[in-house]
Amino acid sequence: MPTVLIVGGGASGALMARHLWERAGGAVRAVAVEPGESFGLGIAYATPEDGHLLNVRAEAMGGFPDRVADFADWLRATGRGDDPKAFVSRRIYGDYLRSLAEPPLAAGALTVVRGLCVGLTETADGVVARLADGTEIFADRAVLATGNEAPAAGAAAESGWSRGAPPAPEATVLIVGAGLTMVDRVISLAAAGHRGRIVAVSRRGLLPRPHAVPAAPPAPLDPPLGRPVSETLAWLRREIARLGDWRAAVDGLRPHFHTLWRAWSADERRRFVRHLRPYWDVHRHRAAPAALAAVERARAEGRLQVLAARIAAVRAEGSGVAVRLRRRGAAAAAEIAADRVVDCTGAALDPARSSNPLLAALLAAGLARPDPTGLGLEVGDLGALVAADGRVSERIFALGPPARAGFWEITAIAEIRAQAAALAARLTAAGSAAP
Numbered sequence: 001m002p003t004v005l006i007v008g009g010g011a012s013g014a015l016m017a018r019h020l021w022e023r024a025g026g027a028v029r030a031v032a033v034e035p036g037e038s039f040g041l042g043i044a045y046a047t048p049e050d051g052h053l054l055n056v057r058a059e060a061m062g063g064f065p066d067r068v069a070d071f072a073d074w075l076r077a078t079g080r081g082d083d084p085k086a087f088v089s090r091r092i093y094g095d096y097l098r099s100l101a102e103p104p105l106a107a108g109a110l111t112v113v114r115g116l117c118v119g120l121t122e123t124a125d126g127v128v129a130r131l132a133d134g135t136e137i138f139a140d141r142a143v144l145a146t147g148n149e150a151p152a153a154g155a156a157a158e159s160g161w162s163r164g165a166p167p168a169p170e171a172t173v174l175i176v177g178a179g180l181t182m183v184d185r186v187i188s189l190a191a192a193g194h195r196g197r198i199v200a201v202s203r204r205g206l207l208p209r210p211h212a213v214p215a216a217p218p219a220p221l222d223p224p225l226g227r228p229v230s231e232t233l234a235w236l237r238r239e240i241a242r243l244g245d246w247r248a249a250v251d252g253l254r255p256h257f258h259t260l261w262r263a264w265s266a267d268e269r270r271r272f273v274r275h276l277r278p279y280w281d282v283h284r285h286r287a288a289p290a291a292l293a294a295v296e297r298a299r300a301e302g303r304l305q306v307l308a309a310r311i312a313a314v315r316a317e318g319s320g321v322a323v324r325l326r327r328r329g330a331a332a333a334a335e336i337a338a339d340r341v342v343d344c345t346g347a348a349l350d351p352a353r354s355s356n357p358l359l360a361a362l363l364a365a366g367l368a369r370p371d372p373t374g375l376g377l378e379v380g381d382l383g384a385l386v387a388a389d390g391r392v393s394e395r396i397f398a399l400g401p402p403a404r405a406g407f408w409e410i411t412a413i414a415e416i417r418a419q420a421a422a423l424a425a426r427l428t429a430a431g432s433a434a435p
């Protein structure tokens, strides 16, 4: 039976497994490899905290591009909620993702192997995965659903995605980054009874914008393709002025984003990430109003300070660290003594510096190469890996975050479910997973 190997059991792995099942039923076998205990949760949905909310309304979080209301329907059917407009906790979304994997698991069409994939080779008629314990898995094709790379752990900082013991209630916590992961962390600290000072630092000090209540529909847009980033931005500004609603314009751009991205040269893509990304992220990846309200509460109570600053130096001091900050526009640097530093800067992008043994092995074997932008692996259509010699793989595909360099906006459920559905169609074409 044709077999598809899925490396990684987060949201992408679960969606891939379900879409293969939707397409082929039991005619294609999926084998998923995941080192963690749970299948389907990954970084985003393993949180046990109810205060960690989805940043998208339930009605848009379904696992299927042609049934986006599926999650809201599941909430109602399972008695977990009946408001499709709600921003539900990510823990509950994790239950939904696990439920998506249940039919193929129960039918024996999906097998989950607990392990870490450390190598993948292509043979004349398939792929062979090697796990850390020496196990080999043979398959026809492979999907890398290895997810977001946590930033390299610094000596002084913990990852914003980690779930270590909370700091002492009076501890000073420095959060590097002011995006959605910072919002999560402020909520976690409050839930743990933290009363100390929190300082969130990012270069521009921008906070995620809130969703509108009620939601407004995206505007139909026709963006110019292959134009410099500066011209595209000028066009977007005109559209925002014309519509009188930035959310409608940003959301209207979303369906065109992949075409826009792929029409830009590597230089323009880099330019977008260097100059526009902070602004794009806070407008495009908006926060649930209740989550932002918790942040505003902490600011109003003087517990949280958000600074636009660069970190100039960090040195150990006592049991904590002393951090030198250069605030935007300030002549002199300031110093903050922090008991804990939390890195909420988001995923590390450069695969050449990845700590994931599989990515390192693929690069070393020449089966993958870094994208010229330095933003991830180079991928072709549907996330097919591009090898060191430029050959586009027929057998190995990156799904979701590892395909970021090729599409940029590919890390949210809306894009992952669309890519998983399209990949499932390709991998099961003519009822066969073989090329």
Ligand SMILES: Cc1cc2nc3c(=O)[nH]c(=O)nc-3n(C[C@H](O)[C@H](O)[C@H](O)COP(=O)(O)OP(=O)(O)OC[C@H]3O[C@@H](n4cnc5c(N)ncnc54)[C@H](O)[C@@H]3O)c2cc1C
Pocket: 007, 008, 009, 010, 011, 012, 013, 033, 034, 035, 036, 041, 042, 043, 044, 045, 053, 054, 055, 056, 115, 116, 117, 118, 145, 146, 147, 148, 149, 181, 184, 356, 357, 358, 359, 399, 400, 401, 411, 412, 413, 414
């Ligand atoms: C905190 C947070 C909140 C988010 N909130 C939302 C939201 O509200 N709405 C939305 O649409 N999107 C949201 N997203 C974005 C999106 O849902 C995630 O990017 C998505 O969950 C990615 O899932 P993934 O499976 O690709 O990656 P991950 O969650 O990173 O999972 C990857 C899995 O692969 C495994 N793995 C990695 N390497 C190997 C290997 N070598 N061998 C075997 N297994 C391996 C890991 O153990 C891990 O379990 C959020 C993201 C984050 C981080």
